[in-house]
Amino acid sequence: MEMYLYIALFAPIVGSLFAALFGAQPKTPIVGYVTSALIFTSLVASTVLLGAVMDGEIVHVELMTWIAAGDFYVPFGFQVDQVTVIMMMVVTLVSTIVHVYSIGYMDHDKGYNRFFSYLSAFVFSMMVLVMSDNLLGLFIGWEGVGVCSWLLIGFWYHKESATWAANEAFIMNRIADLAMLIGIFLTYWSMGSVQYDVIFAEAQYIDHSTLVTIGIFLFIGAMGKSAQFPLHTWLADAMEGPTPVSALIHAATMVTAGVYLVIRCAPMYDLMPEVGYFIASLGAFVAMFAATMALVNRDLKRIIAYSTLSQLGYMFVAAGLGAYWVALFHLMAHAFFKALLFLGAGNVMHAMDSELDPVKMGGLFKVMKVTAILMIIASVALAGIWPLAGFFSKDKILEVAFSGEHYILWGTLWVTAGLTAFYSFRLIMLTFFGEERYKNFGFHPHEAYKYMLYAMSPLAVLAVIAGWFEHQFVDFVTQMLPTFEFHTHHVEMILILVTSAIALGGIITAIVMYRNGPLSTKWESQFAYKVLINQYYIPQIYEKFLVQPYRELSDIFWKQIDMKIVDASVDAIATTFYNTGEATRGMQSGNLSTMLKWMVAGLVILLTLAVAFSVGYIAIIG
Amino acid sequence: MEITLNHYLVLSTILFAIGLIGVMRRKNLLMLFFATEILLNSVNIGFAAISHYYGDLTGQMFAFFIIAIAASEVAVGLGLLVLWYKRNGSIDLDMMSTMKG
Numbered sequence: 001m002e003m004y005l006y007i008a009l010f011a012p013i014v015g016s017l018f019a020a021l022f023g024a025q026p027k028t029p030i031v032g033y034v035t036s037a038l039i040f041t042s043l044v045a046s047t048v049l050l051g052a053v054m055d056g057e058i059v060h061v062e063l064m065t066w067i068a069a070g071d072f073y074v075p076f077g078f079q080v081d082q083v084t085v086i087m088m089m090v091v092t093l094v095s096t097i098v099h100v101y102s103i104g105y106m107d108h109d110k111g112y113n114r115f116f117s118y119l120s121a122f123v124f125s126m127m128v129l130v131m132s133d134n135l136l137g138l139f140i141g142w143e144g145v146g147v148c149s150w151l152l153i154g155f156w157y158h159k160e161s162a163t164w165a166a167n168e169a170f171i172m173n174r175i176a177d178l179a180m181l182i183g184i185f186l187t188y189w190s191m192g193s194v195q196y197d198v199i200f201a202e203a204q205y206i207d208h209s210t211l212v213t214i215g216i217f218l219f220i221g222a223m224g225k226s227a228q229f230p231l232h233t234w235l236a237d238a239m240e241g242p243t244p245v246s247a248l249i250h251a252a253t254m255v256t257a258g259v260y261l262v263i264r265c266a267p268m269y270d271l272m273p274e275v276g277y278f279i280a281s282l283g284a285f286v287a288m289f290a291a292t293m294a295l296v297n298r299d300l301k302r303i304i305a306y307s308t309l310s311q312l313g314y315m316f317v318a319a320g321l322g323a324y325w326v327a328l329f330h331l332m333a334h335a336f337f338k339a340l341l342f343l344g345a346g347n348v349m350h351a352m353d354s355e356l357d358p359v360k361m362g363g364l365f366k367v368m369k370v371t372a373i374l375m376i377i378a379s380v381a382l383a384g385i386w387p388l389a390g391f392f393s394k395d396k397i398l399e400v401a402f403s404g405e406h407y408i409l410w411g412t413l414w415v416t417a418g419l420t421a422f423y424s425f426r427l428i429m430l431t432f433f434g435e436e437r438y439k440n441f442g443f444h445p446h447e448a449y450k451y452m453l454y455a456m457s458p459l460a461v462l463a464v465i466a467g468w469f470e471h472q473f474v475d476f477v478t479q480m481l482p483t484f485e486f487h488t489h490h491v492e493m494i495l496i497l498v499t500s501a502i503a504l505g506g507i508i509t510a511i512v513m514y515r516n517g518p519l520s521t522k523w524e525s526q527f528a529y530k531v532l533i534n535q536y537y538i539p540q541i542y543e544k545f546l547v548q549p550y551r552e553l554s555d556i557f558w559k560q561i562d563m564k565i566v567d568a569s570v571d572a573i574a575t576t577f578y579n580t581g582e583a584t585r586g587m588q589s590g591n592l593s594t595m596l597k598w599m600v601a602g603l604v605i606l607l608t609l610a611v612a613f614s615v616g617y618i619a620i621i622g
Numbered sequence: 623m624e625i626t627l628n629h630y631l632v633l634s635t636i637l638f639a640i641g642l643i644g645v646m647r648r649k650n651l652l653m654l655f656f657a658t659e660i661l662l663n664s665v666n667i668g669f670a671a672i673s674h675y676y677g678d679l680t681g682q683m684f685a686f687f688i689i690a691i692a693a694s695e696v697a698v699g700l701g702l703l704v705l706w707y708k709r710n711g712s713i714d715l716d717m718m719s720t721m722k723g
Contacts, residue, residue, distance in 0.1 A: 589719075590719040590720075591715070591716060591719055592715045592718055592719075593646070593649060593715045593716065596645050596646060597646050600642055600645065600646055
């Protein structure tokens, strides 16, 4: 099994390095095929590992020693258990599909080879993140995906907005990663190790306040990666990257790393329900907060990005309330239908010459039937309609909230479920139905390549059927994760009905409201619309109260401290030496007699010093 | 008056000072060699006197080494001096400034 583990882990990096060989060249078709084949290899190896783990075997290997200093020992260790193998399957499956899809999507791009190199490097980092058997290895993967995300958001680096978005994402993640690093340091400091098995066994014996501090710091790291409030603004801006990147990184895999961290640290978070409750509350808040922003947005990808944010909130509610397997289940289901939704949006973008405003589309169903059907499947799954994947996972999260008697959380999520259905179908209606407004703007849409659609079809199938395996899934992951006791058997059917009702209600409202195209522009002058379209003015607030003061502070530091103190003192040292040299160069007259005189002078000085010091030394000792 | 160690050391110091002044003041290369010899031998006096005072032969052995080194130094130095004189016709120190930067 070790061999399969190594294949699953290292096949993507081989692909990335291979693509990097052709990095500076224009499109080389073989790069796309080789990287896709290697990611597929990784998928096959992960499937073999899934079989092994299902048979009860947990694969744990130590590749080599990484850091060994005194008592501090960290190996390059990898572990494949129930949670990891689920993550590996999700990552490699979505990656394979996105790679194949990208062959078509990036067809005419100059950076074709570079794109595949970055994309495969991302998959490798993600595999390190999920497979590592210690926190430090996870952190390396964590940073790796951050770097690849930066590279890919800023892939079209000649665009000012893309580089800005890339930097924003990177810097926000840096802030969170600092907290995460502190969490890891604290873990080592209080438990003496960063290996999962050691710290989870140790966690119950250490001081509770220390444990809570560790939990909070690790969660701040998770907040950055999973774009939770207040570090959420980067995710919507990250949509500047190519759409396959949004599908893979900013929907299916990287942004769920935060949820993965909380699930992975389940034994620790189980010991501190107060932190868990905070996580759940924040999750519920973000779920609603993001959904409201998605209601009015006029950018296809940003709507889906807010939806991702909202669904991540759902996952955190489940994870925070101790229903770790539910969070993992929703993570998996969400990865499938959200990646599908993004890839569909990519097809629409391709058809519309990169136009993203659904108001300028309309009636695309006639020209893009397959894409439309795939996106409708994904949206129905996202809305949580029986019997698609989203129904099972989202319903369970609501049940979790209800079961713990957290009625406020439940209510928030319930309303959000309605909003989710509404904005998903607003998007569908504006894009695919109604009047063919794109004709007024001179677009000539066309369906995407056949193989791109074929590549998407497995996701569509999974978006439909993933929920049907709930019982097998529960049995499988609860071998490792704690089980969750539901106290809702008496109201289960009512909850399901109520949730489905609001989801259906949202869909129907959207269809009725948008059946004739976009609403009149009258209500765009209303306060609520303005707040939502401006993302609650949070980017402006950040700009005004954080970025501007920071810039001014940096200016002061640059002009006052750096230039007047640091630079000046360094310059002073240099000029002193220069002037001394200038003043003493007369000594080097080349005359032997003068040199001998200087030699004698030096001798006298040294002798005097030697005598003076020895006298002083004797005086002190004596 | 008995001659003590101090007398020898004073003699050594005086000779050293003479040698040092010679090294600094003289412009003739040959005179410079003489001054160097005086320096070396002043040290030899010091070595021999202290060696005798402590009854330890090491100092005297060292003095012999210095004599040998001084002899070889002078032998090489005089050879170079003669060669220099043949080539330039002068052994004035102030004329030897080809190394001036």
